[in-house]
Amino acid sequence: MTLTLYHNAMSSCAAKVRMVMSEKELKWDGVHLDLRAGDQQKPDYVKLNPKKVVPTLMHEGTVVIESNVICEYLDDAFEARPVRPSSPAKLAQMRLWTKQIDEGVHASTGVISNCIAFRHQHLQKTPEQIETWLNNIPDPVKRQRMRNGVELGMDSPDFKGAVMRYEKLLDDMEAALENGPWLLGDEYSLADISYAAYMARLKHLGLGERIEARPHVAAWAERLLAKPSFKEGIEDWFDPKYLALFESQRGEAKAKIRDLFS
Ligand SMILES: N[C@@H](CCC(=O)N[C@@H](CS)C(=O)NCC(=O)O)C(=O)O
Structure with a gap:
């Protein structure tokens, strides 16, 4: 499994995704972006996330942006320990x-x-x-x-x-x-x-x-x-x-x- 999160330590949206990954006991690699230095606006990152924000998830070649979408993606891709109700x-x-x-x-x-x-x-x-x-x-x-x-x-x-x-x-x-x-x-x-x-x-x-x-x-x-x-x-x-x-x-x-x- 290759799960990479482009994130920032203090970003609320990135924090939400990290908490979900913890609930689901997923192993992941992180790429930390310095938002004050403008890492999120650098051309290579913008190719992944045109909104120029964190987080961005990369999973086996699939790029997923938007933290709410990422959280649901993780729950779909990794069924164990669901974080969503079934009804x-x-x-x-x-x-x-x-x-x-x-x-x-x-x-x-x-x-x-x-x-x-x-x-x-x-x-x-x-x-x-x-x-x-x-x-x-x-x-x-x-x-x-x-x-x-x-x-x-x-x-x-x-x-x-x-x-x-x-x-x-x-x-x-x-x-x-x-x-x-x-x-x-x-x-x-x-x-x-x-x-x-x-x-x-x-x-x-x-x-x-x-x-x-x-x-x-x-x-x-x-x-x-x-x-x-x-x-x-x-x-x-x-x-x-x-x-x-x-x-x-x-x-x-x-x-x-x-x-x-x-
Ligand atoms: N709707 C987006 C919002 C992402 C967002 O606003 N990220 C902030 C950190 S919480 C960011 O990267 N800000 C950097 C900037 O605006 O320059 C999501 O949920 O992923």
């Missing part, structure tokens, strides 16, 4: 959770992460390097969001909407978790795994109070982040430089978020 009704429910990530939750995470923390990494670069990175982002809407975040931080016009997208998600989760320990009730699945890295990111960025405000979500996040696959696929990859950056910005972020809700 069509539950599978449909699962996909309603995972598709939300592509419909706004991931973009909102990008906004919040950039406005609070990642902008400080970009601001270490020369203005020319920042422009090169921004101009190479294929999606013009994402390019503008990233520019706003780097230039304006938490005063970006996108910031409040991104936080509110999470409020809606967490409210929906709170309601779903009244029916059992996992988002689909009794069955732990890709619906839960897909959100593990995002819950960790909220805590890192000072939005943990938004989780704690919802008792079912708080207990679920604790269960999810206690999974051995979270440790192996996500926590063990945390980059101490990023953790230090998150910590240095958390106080200001918490105060700003509290202001949004006062």
Whole structure:
């Protein structure tokens, strides 16, 4: 079996795929991309992933992009230890959770992460390097969001909407978790795994109070982040430089978020 993941230690989408591979006990090789150095925009990588993002999976000559697609591909290609429910009704429910990530939750995470923390990494670069990175982002809407975040931080016009997208998600989760320990009730699945890295990111960025405000979500996040696959696929990859950056910005972020809700 040759399974190669092009990924980044701190990327939420790549983290999701690593957690799935851990759940399924798959052996894989990694190619680590430095997203701040622009590895994702280099021509050889763009041939694999025209969206210029991680992750990308290579499996015996097949290239698969888009983390939600990769997770389902892995579950189809390697049937042991399934991460998806077998009933069509539950599978449909699962996909309603995972598709939300592509419909706004991931973009909102990008906004919040950039406005609070990642902008400080970009601001270490020369203005020319920042422009090169921004101009190479294929999606013009994402390019503008990233520019706003780097230039304006938490005063970006996108910031409040991104936080509110999470409020809606967490409210929906709170309601779903009244029916059992996992988002689909009794069955732990890709619906839960897909959100593990995002819950960790909220805590890192000072939005943990938004989780704690919802008792079912708080207990679920604790269960999810206690999974051995979270440790192996996500926590063990945390980059101490990023953790230090998150910590240095958390106080200001918490105060700003509290202001949004006062
Ligand atoms: N929908 C894509 C999103 C991928 C994505 O946004 N990846 C981020 C890291 S989480 C990235 O590579 N960012 C680099 C950049 O935008 O320059 C997926 O799920 O794979």
